[in-house]
Amino acid sequence: MKIKTLGSALMIAMLGFAGLSLAGCDDKGPMEKAGEKMDNSVENAGDSIESAGDDVQDAADS
Template sequence: MAHGIQRKLALAMFIGMTAMGLAACEEEGPAEKAGENVDQAMDEAGENIDESMDKAGETVEEMGDSVEQAADEADSEY
């Protein structure tokens, strides 16, 4: 009989601790807010890098077109 009481007590403690853990997850503390801020900053940095790379690619392509055009003009003069 004592074994059954211990089992029920252990189950009740487990359920209580699980409920407390879930309740604690709902509250957002400073560490969670800081983590979200870091995530957002990293996302924005990634977007800025992508935009910069796109612009750099366009610039290189334009430079290539200019060089090709200059070469064609120089070739047609000879």
């Protein structure tokens, strides 16, 4: 259950970062581009953790 909670927390953080990036100007500077790469990395990590948690749960149910 902790794994899904961690995945949810990461998704909430990612949405918060995405909202902040939309509040800025239209031109993307190097820091904004780096932030977007970090957001994508966090999202991918959260998806991986959630998938691993689902696999563990499926294995436990079998």
